[in-house]
Amino acid sequence: MTKYISLLIFLFTLQSVNAAEVNIYSARKEALIKPLLDQFHKETGIAVNIVTGKADTLLKRLEAENKNSPADMLLTVDVARLVRAKEKALLQEIDSKLLNEIIPKNYRDDDKQWFGLSLRSRVIVYAPDRVNKNDLSSYMDLANKEWINRICVRSSSNVYNQSLVAAMIANYGLLKTERWGRGLVNNFARPPKGGDRDQIKAIAAGVCDVGLVNNYYLAGMLESSQKSDVVAAKKIRLFWPGQNAHGVHMNVSGAGILKSAKNKKEAIQLLEFLVGDYAQKWYADINYEYSINPKLKNSSVLKSWGKFKADDLNLNLLGKYNTDALMLMDRVGWK
């Protein structure tokens, strides 16, 4: 009987442990993170609830909900939104030895309010039958006259482009970046439209010769189950920009724990799980992103592109210059 009662108490305790949860507001599509959250649940018993939406919508919602928000964590696919959340005083400081050890200093907030979880590079892609690789060099050089009517890139409303321009401002200053912006826009083969994958397809179709995209879109198309994606991607090559300048522009997907968090301990546990070996290998193998942990190996597609010099700019600056970038893109006519 005593045994039976202890078993009941044990099961009851287990159930209360199981009741632990983390609630995420995520700008990352659920499919791209769900298997990781399931694994976290399997390992810890902590349930993860996820609400997905556009980053700006989620930020507005968090502001409106304020202290009453059910969310513990904000997850985004670009650093600018994390910085915005910090500026809106939505995030709290997290002191985790593990996070500080694994994530390089330039990929986490100086005030410990947000943390990069995976790395992406914004690269030049080109059509090898129409572009001599030796003619490519830096982002800066894409403003040169030789590229007139040859460049495809998505619109200025896209945060990846905003962050690239913010990085240019941080590296070269406003004046030089504005001159570059004018030259770049002048070289567009068509008004910006579509996503990064569409720029790759446009180059494959001969609409333009050169484009700017995040590395994982090209990798994803190369490994796609859709034949048309593979055919298009195979017509394209990747070029690492800025190897003799500042290096390749890098961005992070990342997260921060909200001030409203009712499950702070569990949320920290989840953050630490996401920078751990299992999750990091998943980011590389499935999402074709670079591991935030420099000690880990990357997927075979990423490896096939070889080593490159990354811009080691502190990503806090991408948030700092986001508004300047937006205004500059507007002034130079980047639609």
Ligand code: FE
């Ligand atoms: Fe993306």
